[in-house]
Amino acid sequence: MLRLDMNFVWNIVNLIVLYFLLRHFLIQPVMNVINKRQTMIEQSISNARSSEGQAAVLKKQYEEKLATSGEEGAKLIEEAKIQAKAQYDRILKDAQEDAGRVISEAQKKTEADQEKAMREAKAQIASLVIAAAAKVIGQETNANANQALYDSFLAEAGDSHDAGSN
Amino acid sequence: MSITEELAEKLLEELNCETVFTIPIFGGIPIAESVVVTWVIMLALTVLSIILVRNLQVENPGKKQQVLEMAIGGLYNFFESLIGEEGKRYIPYLISVAIYIAVANLIGIIGFKPPTKDLNSTAALAVMSIVLIEYSGFHKKGGKGFLKAFAEPMPLLTPMNVMELFIRPLSLCMRLFGNVLGSFVVMELIKQVAGFIVPIPFTMYFDIFDGLIQAYVFVFLTGLFMKEALE
Secondary structure, three states: OOOOOHHHHHHHHHHHHHHHHHHHHHHHHHHHHHHHHHHHHHHHHHHHHHHHHHHHHHHHHHHHHHHHHHHHHHHHHHHHHHHHHHHHHHHHHHHHHHHHHHHHHHHHHHHHHHHHHHHHHHHHHHHHHHHHHHHHHOOOOOHHHHHHHHHHHHHHHHHHHHHHHO | OOHHHHHHHHHHHHHOOOEEEEEOOOOOEEEEHHHHHHHHHHHHHHHHHHHHHOOOOOOOOOHHHHHHHHHHHHHHHHHHHHHOHHHHHHHHHHHHHHHHHHHHHHHHHHOOOOHHHOHHHHHHHHHHHHHHHHHHHHHHHHHHHHHHHHHOOOHHHHHHHHHHHHHHHHHHHHHHHHHHHHHHHHHHHHHHHOOOOOHHHHHHHHHHHHHHHHHHHHHHHHHHHHHHHHO
């Protein structure tokens, strides 16, 4: 029952052999598979992390781009508005100037017409007065001298008349 | 011959570890039953391993592989948490021993005599354990550190530490041997008294539960001592 002999040695040999057998045929293959899976999982997790980071960076870039494009759009619209306003102002000013010119030209023309009419009227009146005066006087003196005389008279009278009307 | 005598004779016959055969060299080398049963266990475990390990896949493991991975991975994690990163290289040995003792203790169920009932077998296990424990300490600390470790935590305890060198394997060996032998004797007695159905609950406890507990205790203590040696 309690014996200790050569079989002790055989048992040790058996144990060592069993250790190598089990290590080679059981433990190493199984642990290899487990470790491989572990590394695979870790790899895919890190891959997922990195692609997540990339996606975040891209998203940020897009958002920035979007924001800047919005700003650019607003700026463009603003510029266009300013330009449009300037053009509007310019056109309006041109139009006003044109209108003013047309009006002033018309006024000038009217004034010139008026003056011309006045002058004609003066001339006619002068000749009428000369004729009347000649009739009154009954004699035809130096027509040219008289003409000058009446002209100066009428000019004075017209001036006083103008001053009075003004 | 009275019944008691008959019982005693049968019991002794069961308890004896017979020499199965003798190798006829060097004046005859006796080969005990425990050695032969260990060969059987080795063969069975190796063949089973080869069959189970076939077609292992990293992705989509089958049910068989999941169970295998759970068992081996569980044992591996258990020992890793016990002896830590430094003792990683000793884990395969501990796993092998755990599987061997568990199978050896349970093999009584299918009619073999458990090898662990033979003192030669448990002594071999215990000596291997203490050699490995001391080797791990030696490997970690080197010759000087290994010798210094005997004077820790204080020089006064050096005799204790030296004694532990013998007490530890002795206790490991005797604990396993005594438990298996004791449960074997009890089971034999029960079988002699009532050989039908009655032994079932007892065999559940003495053969299966106690056998597995002893396997656990043996490798757990070996791992624990190794952890101590590695510190």
